[in-house]
Amino acid sequence: MKKRSLKHAFATTLFSIASLAMLGTSQLAYADDELVVYSSRKEHLIKPLFDQFTKETGIPVTLQTGKANALIERLKAEGERTQADIFMTVDAGNLWYAAQQGLFQPMNVDRIQAKIPAHLRDPDNLWTGLSVRARTIVYHSERVQPSELSSYEALANNAWHGKLCLRTSKKVYNKSLVAAMIDHDGATKTEQVLTGWVSNLAAKPQAKDSQVLKAIEAGQCDVGIVNTYYYGRMQDKNPQTKIKLFWANQNSYGTHINVSGAGILKHAQHREAAQKLLNWLTSDTAQKQFGGANKEYPANPKIPLDPQVASWGSFKADDLNLAIVGKRQAEAVKLMQKANYK
Amino acid sequence: MKRSALKPFTLFSKLALWALILLISLPILSLGFSWHRIDSGLWQHLSDNLLLELLGNTFQLLLGVAIGTGVLGISLAWLVTRCEFPGRRWFEWLLFLPFAVPAYVLAFVFLGVFDYAGPVQSFFRDTLNMQGGLDIREGVWGVAFIMSLVFYPYVYLLTRSAFLAQPPNYTEAARSLGDSPFRAFWRVSLPLARPAVIAGLSLALMEVLADFGTVAIFNYDTFTTAIYSSWVDYRSLETAAQLSTLLLIIAATLIALEHYQRGKRAFHSGLPRQQTRYRLQGVKAIATWGYLSGVLLLAFGLPLIQLSLWAYQSFSGWDPRLSEWIGNSLILAVFSALLTVLIALILNAVIHNHPLSRLQTFGIRFTTLGYALPGSVLAVGVMLFLFEVDGLLDGGLWFSSGLFALVIAYMVRFMAVAFGPVESSFKTIKPSISEAARNLGASPLELFKRIYWPLLTPGLLTALFLVTLDILKELPATYLLRPFGWDTLAVRTFELSTEGLYEAAALPALVLMGIGLAGLVIIEVLRARAEKRRPISH
Numbered sequence: 003m004k005k006r007s008l009k010h011a012f013a014t015t016l017f018s019i020a021s022l023a024m025l026g027t028s029q030l031a032y033a034d035d036e037l038v039v040y041s042s043r044k045e046h047l048i049k050p051l052f053d054q055f056t057k058e059t060g061i062p063v064t065l066q067t068g069k070a071n072a073l074i075e076r077l078k079a080e081g082e083r084t085q086a087d088i089f090m091t092v093d094a095g096n097l098w099y100a101a102q103q104g105l106f107q108p109m110n111v112d113r114i115q116a117k118i119p120a121h122l123r124d125p126d127n128l129w130t131g132l133s134v135r136a137r138t139i140v141y142h143s144e145r146v147q148p149s150e151l152s153s154y155e156a157l158a159n160n161a162w163h164g165k166l167c168l169r170t171s172k173k174v175y176n177k178s179l180v181a182a183m184i185d186h187d188g189a190t191k192t193e194q195v196l197t198g199w200v201s202n203l204a205a206k207p208q209a210k211d212s213q214v215l216k217a218i219e220a221g222q223c224d225v226g227i228v229n230t231y232y233y234g235r236m237q238d239k240n241p242q243t244k245i246k247l248f249w250a251n252q253n254s255y256g257t258h259i260n261v262s263g264a265g266i267l268k269h270a271q272h273r274e275a276a277q278k279l280l281n282w283l284t285s286d287t288a289q290k291q292f293g294g295a296n297k298e299y300p301a302n303p304k305i306p307l308d309p310q311v312a313s314w315g316s317f318k319a320d321d322l323n324l325a326i327v328g329k330r331q332a333e334a335v336k337l338m339q340k341a342n343y344k
Numbered sequence: 345m346k347r348s349a350l351k352p353f354t355l356f357s358k359l360a361l362w363a364l365i366l367l368i369s370l371p372i373l374s375l376g377f378s379w380h381r382i383d384s385g386l387w388q389h390l391s392d393n394l395l396l397e398l399l400g401n402t403f404q405l406l407l408g409v410a411i412g413t414g415v416l417g418i419s420l421a422w423l424v425t426r427c428e429f430p431g432r433r434w435f436e437w438l439l440f441l442p443f444a445v446p447a448y449v450l451a452f453v454f455l456g457v458f459d460y461a462g463p464v465q466s467f468f469r470d471t472l473n474m475q476g477g478l479d480i481r482e483g484v485w486g487v488a489f490i491m492s493l494v495f496y497p498y499v500y501l502l503t504r505s506a507f508l509a510q511p512p513n514y515t516e517a518a519r520s521l522g523d524s525p526f527r528a529f530w531r532v533s534l535p536l537a538r539p540a541v542i543a544g545l546s547l548a549l550m551e552v553l554a555d556f557g558t559v560a561i562f563n564y565d566t567f568t569t570a571i572y573s574s575w576v577d578y579r580s581l582e583t584a585a586q587l588s589t590l591l592l593i594i595a596a597t598l599i600a601l602e603h604y605q606r607g608k609r610a611f612h613s614g615l616p617r618q619q620t621r622y623r624l625q626g627v628k629a630i631a632t633w634g635y636l637s638g639v640l641l642l643a644f645g646l647p648l649i650q651l652s653l654w655a656y657q658s659f660s661g662w663d664p665r666l667s668e669w670i671g672n673s674l675i676l677a678v679f680s681a682l683l684t685v686l687i688a689l690i691l692n693a694v695i696h697n698h699p700l701s702r703l704q705t706f707g708i709r710f711t712t713l714g715y716a717l718p719g720s721v722l723a724v725g726v727m728l729f730l731f732e733v734d735g736l737l738d739g740g741l742w743f744s745s746g747l748f749a750l751v752i753a754y755m756v757r758f759m760a761v762a763f764g765p766v767e768s769s770f771k772t773i774k775p776s777i778s779e780a781a782r783n784l785g786a787s788p789l790e791l792f793k794r795i796y797w798p799l800l801t802p803g804l805l806t807a808l809f810l811v812t813l814d815i816l817k818e819l820p821a822t823y824l825l826r827p828f829g830w831d832t833l834a835v836r837t838f839e840l841s842t843e844g845l846y847e848a849a850a851l852p853a854l855v856l857m858g859i860g861l862a863g864l865v866i867i868e869v870l871r872a873r874a875e876k877r878r879p880i881s882h
Contacts, residue, residue: 038828044839044840044842045831045839046839046840046848064828064829066828067823067835067839068823068824069720069820069823069824071575071576072720072723072724072820072823072824073824075581075724075727075728076727076824079727079728079731079744080731080744083734099579170563172560172569172572172573172576172577177577205460205479205481206479206481206482206563207563208563209560209561209562209563213455213459213461216461217460217461219461220460220461220465220466220469220477221469222460222461222477222479331577332577332578332579335573335577335578336389339389339393339394339573340393344563344565
């Protein structure tokens, strides 16, 4: 029948696939003299910084963004063949896991340790925090008095029944918050808190912190827990907002913080340039911008804050080493799933 | 089909066929190897706390979307093919448009507009002083509704072609025997179109099985939630892969059901003839109009308006790289879609022309399963598989980096989408046509040029359109496997929307929809041309 055309089609397909493979391999030469950063931080947040680094040092940076877990799998699979020099991500859990999987090599902390406090760094110098994000309580100032608030744990009290909004437990920030709580309060107490939270929920957990804020604004609930930079963005859009920040757990272990951070990859081909980039990212100039760009806190506590961030007041931060937070995340998820926290 | 018409295989064809099948199915098969190590503690936890509820949720959602896409797809297809009303021809192709809207984009638009804090409910509360509110994320309804709006085009598209291909004399006979239009539809048209309806439904449902983005926005937990939890929370890629193979079994069951219900019956149609359409007037015409515009408004108009508003509010100059993203998106989508459709064409031509062993038939069917896998799992599967291949070669990154991995991932994921339309257009070719042509002395080349190509073109174009749009919208595989510098519109939309910056994500999302619209116009023009060149005029 049409065997001949079929044969042609087979041949065309195989040829196309072969040429594709060549196209694919030709990509390899592309990044030879560039510093390659795998990042789960979104491009629009960090590219301006890298551009400035390139301008100052002449070292070009190629950025490959992706989801943290997918990038970690990619790095594991690439092994020593990887072209990446630095892995940058948010959340202590991701950094801890990357370290635990042996993806990093120790960095030279001579300059970094003077800038970044120890609890924001890996004990073995495999990664360092670059910016700090605080996760704390927000409330509607017309419906809630700050005197009614104290800690994350207290939001499990009956008084908040039908008034609490939370982001989904699937988000890594909540996993870390609960992981820290397990370390401070123990698993039994934490499970009780989680069950209390769930029974206090005014609505099914939101997919995003910004939605938690919107729900409070609209009156669906009165209190919630968010990262402060989401609050900052809301303030930008609506300076008259009735929502206020409350620094949680000031009378106990302090407000929960997390980091975004980075480490040099074990199989980095541009080790020196990578070290240079990390030194630069922890330098005063970069730190000022790093926090300011996303309304986060600089990892270096001596850097003056962005005026808007400073207006939220100072607070006592939890100084639990973040590697511990990372280690306890799986335990935290188990508890949250048991407590039916969606 | 008469067996005498079928030619046996040459060795070359056999090897080539298996090469193609393996290329597409090995990344899927590699998931099966995950079963060598079982984390029983994690399985225990999952089955104690999650699995039962998640399976229940998944089946509710499948049922909801099956009903939603079925009702929408069939009714719309029937209205535009069997009725005549002002604007029918416009509606006929406009109704494809919702397919250009990524499901997760429609989800965040709906949530933004209709949720408790959104403008609609705020209006009722603040201006009309109505108390309370509705959480549209509760239950299965919201998610099922949104998915039905985005996925109904699968059913619509295939059913419409089936209705068009039905010889009108069947329904005319039913009508002349006194059946009402509805009865004629129910007893004649619909049963004849059943394979098309089910093929459309199974595509829609596989898409539901694989979805993670849409359900995540509504925080509606499905089976994919367990897969992601195993991977992201418990760092057990094995358990995630094991759970994925269960998802494949559900998908395989869907496909087997489709085959079973089709049985050995043949659905070859006669030659399409001009349809006589019921002329709708007055109330009926207005009601039809209202229905069609309502669907279009919700599925395409609303996101268009909301995204435009957001894009306008947040507009701070064009990103100079926008044209680069458009270029990347288009190159990837069109090139991969062409390849995917080409392979689907070859596989179907093989099925059509050769007696196949059970194993061969099974192998070909297996290649369509990738559509039910969550994109990220599939992407990791492809990646790990290609690293293995590279490792066997010489330890370089030959296949696993660059575009190759990405294109393979697209082919594995969207083979089912290409396969369906191509398969159904092969089904409209009665073996007697090609036999007759051969008896009249047509050479194979002539046969191909004058019979197959014209009859297949509409199906090929449909497949090309669907796969191209699907690849344009695809996120997880593109995100993980794209080579340096190959950002696409979908990647940008996602990156901006995850930070809660829906406003900033609006522009790339709009461009994505615009490309979908342009693609639709092109395909329609090509299709119209192909129709004119049909071998037998009517």
